Amino acid sequence: MRIDVLSLFPEMFSGVLGESIVKKAQEKEAVEIHTVNFREYSTNKHQNVDDYPYGGGAGMVLTPQPIFDAIEEVTKEAVKPRVVLMCPQGERYTQKKAEELAKEDHLIFICGHYEGYDERIREHLVTDEISIGDYVLTGGELGAMVVIDSVVRLLPEVLGNEDSAMKDSHSTGLLEHPHYTRPSDFRGMKVPDVLLSGDHKKIAEWRDKESIRRTFERRPDMLETHELTPVQQKWLAEIKAESNEKK
Incomplete structure (x- = not known):
């Protein structure tokens, strides 16, 4: 370019x-x-x-x-x-x-x-x-x-990991899930157990759900135009119920 x-x-x-x-x-x-x-x-x-x-x-x-x-x-x-x-x-x-x-x-x-x-x-x-x-x-x-x-940053081979740009907030239509790194326990603040499990399927599901949670909490307007799968719709309903309980 x-x-x-x-x-x-x-x-x-x-x-x-x-x-x-x-x-x-x-x-x-x-x-x-x-x-x-x-x-x-x-x-x-x-x-x-x-x-x-x-x-x-x-x-x-x-x-x-x-x-x-x-x-x-x-x-x-x-x-x-x-x-x-x-x-x-x-x-x-x-x-x-x-x-x-x-x-x-x-x-x-x-x-x-x-x-x-x-x-x-x-x-x-x-x-x-x-x-x-x-x-x-x-x-x-x-x-x-x-x-x-x-x-x-979106041009080919510019980022070290090509998946980074694809999974950015807004690129998927949702905000990105939370990230954690070492140590797993910092001043009593712990990384979610699922991320330490080694179960890639469960990790992917957790990230997907947390992406929906973050979007709902910070940019609910994005969910109005994003097409959710049946599983994602179920997660969103759970997230909304949890939010109502906290109120």
Whole structure:
């Protein structure tokens, strides 16, 4: 995969792109990431990239020319990319969207600042508008970092264990079950006996049930759209009964 990030502050990405899983993914050549300061493409003698909005109003708006020229430059030899606009008006980002983007060969992220974008950027360049939450940030850089991290970790051979990404919270449609490691008894707090039993079938069942329990307790809305098996439905009924008893 190739990722190009258009930003007025490309240095913000150095820490994220140069550490941890994203760094290892680049070293394995699973992904190639470039940051582009689109100010360098401005034809204005002062290299301005923003201007006052027609019709008046507060703030400044990013002009189309630098962004159009920057994208044309990075796509000269590429197949048609997905162009992602980081924007609070975009669709709310989900794991499903991350899995969708991870199948692409080329992603371009546009990180804006100021009041907004000239609408022609949205209409003629952008394929996706993404928001990482219902709030407004100073710019699109932090959101782009979140999306890039979540996409890159899904690429083949990036994670040490391929099953890790498949069993993540949200990937299965449910939240992930609890995890435990050594020691089995820490200050009187013990690991559930089933995890020490060596019975893989029982362990799998425990994890499945605890995944449903955690989803019910923390994100019950996810259960409204998730299709449960008859066994899972039975577990959910038991979990609800236990919850009512505690009340």
